[in-house]
Each structure stands twice: as C-alpha cells, then as structure tokens.
Amino acid sequence: MNRLVTATLDEVGNAKAILGGQYIRNHAPEAHTRIIQSKLQTAEALDALKDVDVLFGCVDNDGARLILNELALAFSIPLFDLGVEIEAKEGCVTAACGRLAVVLPEGPCLTCMGQIDVHEARFFLSTPEEQAFQVRRGYVSGMDIKAPAVAPLNGVVANVAALEFAIYLSGQRTTSPFTEYDLLGTSRGNDSQWLTPRRIKAVSGCIECTMRGKGDSASIVERYAREEKVEAL
Numbered sequence: 541m542n543r544l545v546t547a548t549l550d551e552v553g554n555a556k557a558i559l560g561g562q563y564i565r566n567h568a569p570e571a572h573t574r575i576i577q578s579k580l581q582t583a584e585a586l587d588a589l590k591d592v593d594v595l596f597g598c599v600d601n602d603g604a605r606l607i608l609n610e611l612a613l614a615f616s617i618p619l620f621d622l623g624v625e626i627e628a629k630e631g632c633v634t635a636a637c638g639r640l641a642v643v644l645p646e647g648p649c650l651t652c653m654g655q656i657d658v659h660e661a662r663f664f665l666s667t668p669e670e671q672a673f674q675v676r677r678g679y680v681s682g683m684d685i686k687a688p689a690v691a692p693l694n695g696v697v698a699n700v701a702a703l704e705f706a707i708y709l710s711g712q713r714t715t716s717p718f719t720e721y722d723l724l725g726t727s728r729g730n731d732s733q734w735l736t737p738r739r740i741k742a743v744s745g746c747i748e749c750t751m752r753g754k755g756d757s758a759s760i761v762e763r764y765a766r767e768e769k770v771e772a773l
C-alpha cells in the first residue's frame with residue numbers, strides 16, 4: 541500500500557504489474573497493454589524490451605539497472621532511469637534524495653554517470669545460492685535491508701521523469717541527462733529542497749558504452765536470461 545499510490549485495500553495481494561495494467565485500461569480503454577509478470581532476467585521480458593520505443597527504469601537494484609543500461613545502449617532506446625535513496629542514522633533520517641538519469645542513444649550511459657555500483661549489480665545478478673554464499677562469507681552486507689518506499693519522495697522523482705519525458709517528446713528544450721532531488725539539502729549547506737540539473741559527460745573507455753548499437757550481438761538475452769521463469773515478488 542505504501543508503494544502504489546493508486547492501490548486500495550481491496551487490491552492488497554495483487555501484483556503491481558497487474559494493477560498497473562488495470563489502471564491504464566481504466567483511464568485509456570483504447571490503450572494496448574502487454575503485462576509480463578516476471579523478473580527482468582527471463583528471455584520473455586528481455587526480448588519484449590528490445591523492441592520498445594522508450595524504457596523507464598523504476599527498479600530497486602543495480603543488477604536490473606545494469607541490464608536496462610545495456611538494453612538501451614545496444615538497441616539505441618532512450619532510457620529514463622529513476623532512483624530514490626533514504627539514509628538513516630540512529631533512528632534519524634540523514635538524507636532523502638532522488639534522481640532522474642536519462643540515457644540517450646548518443647549520450648553518456650548510467651555507468652558513465654557513476655550510477656551503477658558494480659558490486660551491488662554483481663550480487664543481484666548472481667543466483668540465489670551464490671547470493672546466500674556471499675552473505676554467509678560476509679562478502680556483502682546490508683543487501684537484505686528492506687528500505688521503506690516513501691510515496692511522496694517517489695512521486696517527486698516520478699513526476700520529474702514524466703515532465704522530462706514530455707520535454708523529450710516535444711523538443712521544447714534539450715533533454716537534461718541528470719536531475720537531482722534533495723529533500724533535506726544537507727549537501728548544499730542550505731536547509732531547503734533542491735532540484736538541480738547536473739552536467740554529465742561520456743567517459744572515454746567506459747566498458748558499458750562499447751555495447752552501443754550492437755543489437756543482438758551484445759547477447760543480452762543469452763547473458764542474463766535464466767532458464768526458469770522466476771515469479772515476481
């Protein structure tokens with residue numbers, strides 16, 4: 541309920557993907573929807589995403605983010621990637637931030653932007669057995685912490701993305717590659733909310749950028765799809 545603004549108590553227990561599809565059809569009956577209720581790491585989901593006009597990344601880990609970044613680069617699909625983060629210390633919120641990163645076919649990728657933690661991505665892309673092994677060995681920590689989703693913070697970033705997408709479609713101005721939101725303004729020395737654009741440059745030698753325009757020869761489905769269909773949580 542705290543993650544889906546339009547959800548009602550009657551809908552508790554239903555998958556977000558199903559409810560999202562219903563919401564679209566209730567408001568736009570003529571809309572065509574195709575719902576794939578699975579994790580990203582299935583051939584069905586990855587194949588479907590190769591042919592879309594625009595990707596919206598609303599994911600909660602850098603493993604999925606890495607795959608979307610590669611899909612965007614290999615198939616020249618614009619990617620609007622959203623992220624939020626809340627930090628707390630001793631029961632007190634110390635930072636509440638979000639950001640929109642836009643990967644355009646000719647622009648820098650999420651790795652160029654420093655938005656993918658390779659260790660986190662590797663953890664989330666490994667099998668459940670490998671993940672359990674890494675946690676047991678102490679190679680990773682903190683991955684099992686369930687961060688609460690805060691609807692208003694998510695809403696700010698979602699609306700920033702919707703507006704930037706409108707800018708992208710209309711061509712009213714150049715699409716901004718990176719917009720940061722900072723609720724507490726702690727990093728600015730000014731107690732206020734901040735919405736700040738950031739200049740980003742492609743990093744020469746970025747390994748992810750080598751996938752640019754490669755299409756199926758980037759072997760994304762082969763590298764990431766698992767054989768079994770994993771049911772989404």
Ligand SMILES: [Zn+2]
Pocket residue numbers: 648649650651652653742743746747748749
């Ligand atoms: Zn890059």
